[in-house]
C-alpha cells in the first residue's frame with residue numbers, strides 16, 4: 001500500500017511543533033520513531049494532512065533523574081532506554097521489560113513516549129508508565145499540562161491528548177533499593193506482542209507486603225492497574241494461599257478479548273499463572289534486599 005498524500009514538516013523547536021499542530025486543526029500527526037505510525041499510514045488507517053517530525057527538536061532525547069523520578073524525553077529510543085545505566089539501576093523492571101519489546105531494528109527507532117502515545121494495550125511501555133505512576137507532560141500553543149498515566153489511556157490505540165497537543169516527556173517513579181519487582185510476559189515468539197503480562201512491585205514492612213503495585217496488559221482494552229489485587233496483597237505475606245486467592249480474583253474479574261491469537265479463557269488462566277510467578281519473584285527479591 002502507498003500512503004495518501006501528506007505534507008511533511010521537520011520541526012526545529014517545541015514551539016514549531018505546537019504551532020504546526022495548531023495550524024493543522026486536528027489533521028496533524030507527530031512522527032517520532034515511525035514504527036507504528038508508518039504502517040498505519042501505508043495501510044491508510046490514518047491519513048494525516050501534515051506529518052510533524054520531532055526528531056530534530058533539541059532537548060528531547062535525554063533520560064535524567066529528577067528526585068525520585070526518571071524523565072524520558074520524547075525522542076528517547078527504546079535502545080537508549082534498554083541500555084541506560086540509570087534505567088537499569090533505578091527502574092530495573094523497565095530494563096527487564098525492554099527485553100520483550102520487538103526486535104533490534106524496531107528498538108533502534110521506536111521511542112518510549114511514542115509507544116505510550118500509541119497506547120497499544122499489549123505494549124510494554126504503556127504498562128510501565130501506568131505501574132510507575134507516570135506523569136505525561138504535554139505541550140500545545142495553549143501552554144503545557146501534566147496528565148496522570150491513570151487518565152491517559154482511553155481505549156485500544158486511544159489516548160486523552162487533545163489534537164493540538166504533543167508529549168514532550170514522561171516522568172516515572174524510580175524504585176527504592178528495597179523494592180521487590182517482577183515482570184512476567186508470555187508471547188508466542190520472542191519480540192511479539194504479549195498474550196498476557198503481569199508487572200508488580202512491593203516492599204516488605206514488618207514482614208508483610210507494603211506499597212504493592214500490580215499491573216497487567218494484554219487482557220483488556222488498555223493496560224490495567226488492578227487495585228483489587230493490590231488491596232488483597234497489601235499487609236500480607238506472599239504464601240500459596242494468597243496466590244490462590246489472587247488467581248481466583250483474576251479469574252472472576254478479568255474480561256479479556258478472544259482473538260486470533262488466544263481465547264479469553266486461555267488469557268484468564270494465563271493471567272493467574274503469570275500473577276503467581278510475578279508475586280513470588282517480587283516477594284523473593286524484596287526479602288533478599290533485607291538480608
Ligand code: FAD
Nearest residue numbers: 030032033034035036037102110111114115117123124167
Ligand atoms: P510513531 O510510530 O512515530 O508514533 C506512534 C503514534 O504515537 C502516532 O499516532 C504518533 O502521532 C504518536 N506519537 C508519537 N510520539 C508522540 C509524541 N511525542 N506526542 C504525541 N504523539 C506522539 N511495541 C511494543 O511495545 N512491544 C512489542 O513487542 C513491539 N513489537 C513490534 C514489532 C514490530 C515488527 C513493529 C514494527 C513494532 C513493534 N512495536 C512493539 C511498536 C514499537 O515499540 C513502536 O516503536 C512504538 O509503538 C511507537 O513508537 P514510535 O516512536 O515508533 O512512534
